Amino acid sequence: MQIFKKKTNHLTTSKNKRSFINDERGVTAIEFGLLAVPFISIIAIILQTAIVFIAGMLLDNAVNDSIRLIRTGQAEAQNFTIANFREKLCDQIVGLLSCNDIKIRVRHLPDFNASQAALSVIDPATGAWTLVEQYNDGIGKSIIIAEAYYKWDPVIDFKWLNIGAGPDGKILLGSARVWRNEPF
Numbered sequence: 001m002q003i004f005k006k007k008t009n010h011l012t013t014s015k016n017k018r019s020f021i022n023d024e025r026g027v028t029a030i031e032f033g034l035l036a037v038p039f040i041s042i043i044a045i046i047l048q049t050a051i052v053f054i055a056g057m058l059l060d061n062a063v064n065d066s067i068r069l070i071r072t073g074q075a076e077a078q079n080f081t082i083a084n085f086r087e088k089l090c091d092q093i094v095g096l097l098s099c100n101d102i103k104i105r106v107r108h109l110p111d112f113n114a115s116q117a118a119l120s121v122i123d124p125a126t127g128a129w130t131l132v133e134q135y136n137d138g139i140g141k142s143i144i145i146a147e148a149y150y151k152w153d154p155v156i157d158f159k160w161l162n163i164g165a166g167p168d169g170k171i172l173l174g175s176a177r178v179w180r181n182e183p184f
Contacts, residue, residue: 044156051155055096056173062092063148063175070106070137070144073184082106082135089148103131103149108138115178121149127168140184147176 066089069075075085082104090099109115121131131149138144151170165171 048154048156052152052171052173055150055152056175058093058096059102059148059150059173060175062089063146063177065092067144067146067177067179070146071179071181073140073182075137076139076184080135080137082133085135097150097152101150103129104133104135104147105131106135106137106144106146108136109143109145109178112143112178115143115145121147121174122151122166122172125167127151127166127170138181140181142181143178144181145176145178147174149174 066085069078069080069088070085078084085106086099086102086104089102089104093099103121122128123130131147136144150173151166151168152173153170154165157169
């Protein structure tokens with residue numbers, strides 16, 4: 001019995017290798033697979049930054065609109081407390097921020113040179129609040145500073161980037177205004 005061996009043609013094998021190397025089918029899928037994660041990450045970071053910016057502007061506008069009651073003496077006439085001021089502040093916020101989590105401090109200052117906002121409102125090691133809330137709207141012609149702070153939970157959590165986040169993973173948003181009350 002004779003066993004036939006198939007002759008392999010050296011030219012055919014070489015041609016198959018070249019055709020495999022030159023085959024470009026599936027290149028798009030491989031390139032997309034390599035670039036999808038960085039591309040989607042960049043888009044997510046841009047969206048996260050935009051949302052944080054909008055939340056910060058929302059807090060800033062709410063503080064700006066709410067202090068008008070203090071500046072004009074309406075808050076003093078209505079015997080405002082911190083709860084009343086928080087309510088007025090929350091009326092300006094459109095559901096993006098949780099009103100109960102906003103920390104507020106309104107205080108009387110001796111002069112404009114003392115108008116420094118809080119340098120540290122959270123503990124840098126733990127992220128816990130160090131700010132003590134208070135409300136003192138002063139009298140007519142008083143110099144007042146109003147501060148509002150909020151810890152924002154990132155919508156998309158990039159722990160590996162830690163973009164502006166504190167030790168607890170939250171981003172601190174803040175707004176402060178300094179003014180002299182009208183003579184009331």
